[in-house]
Amino acid sequence: MHELGLCDAMLRMVRGIMKEQEIEEIQRITVEVGTLSGVVPAYMEDCWVAVTDGTELEQTEFVVETLQGTAQCMDCDEVFPADFEHLSCPACGGHKLTPLTGRDLTLKEILIP
Numbered sequence: 679m680h681e682l683g684l685c686d687a688m689l690r691m692v693r694g695i696m697k698e699q700e701i702e703e704i705q706r707i708t709v710e711v712g713t714l715s716g717v718v719p720a721y722m723e724d725c726w727v728a729v730t731d732g733t734e735l736e737q738t739e740f741v742v743e744t745l746q747g748t749a750q751c752m753d754c755d756e757v758f759p760a761d762f763e764h765l766s767c768p769a770c771g772g773h774k775l776t777p778l779t780g781r782d783l784t785l786k787e788i789l790i791p
């Protein structure tokens with residue numbers, strides 16, 4: 679479960695931004711998780727609660743949005759929406775795939791009250 683490490687990194691990134699921009703309070707943080715990133719949104723939310731417990735970001739709302747990833751089949755060149763749990767080509771059933779989008783975890787928005 680690498681979500682904890684990711685949340686920890688996210689917290690450090692947010693704190694860096696807060697310091698740089700002299701922000702004292704954050705109302706909401708939105709992150710975007712690609713379906714091919716291997717990150718489970720529900721775990722991400724749980725881990726965020728764990729890493730921010732007792733900190734200045736404890737009350738901050740944490741929103742995880744899912745971005746549909748796409749992959750291309752190396753056998754038949756089909757491009758299709760893909761997620762981590764369903765990694766086979768819908769056209770030929772092949773498993774040799776190249777991920778095109780959706781591999782990232784991004785900090786999308788910080789909302790300041």
Ligand SMILES: [Zn+2]
Pocket residue numbers: 751752753754755756767768769770771772
């Ligand atoms: Zn295929």
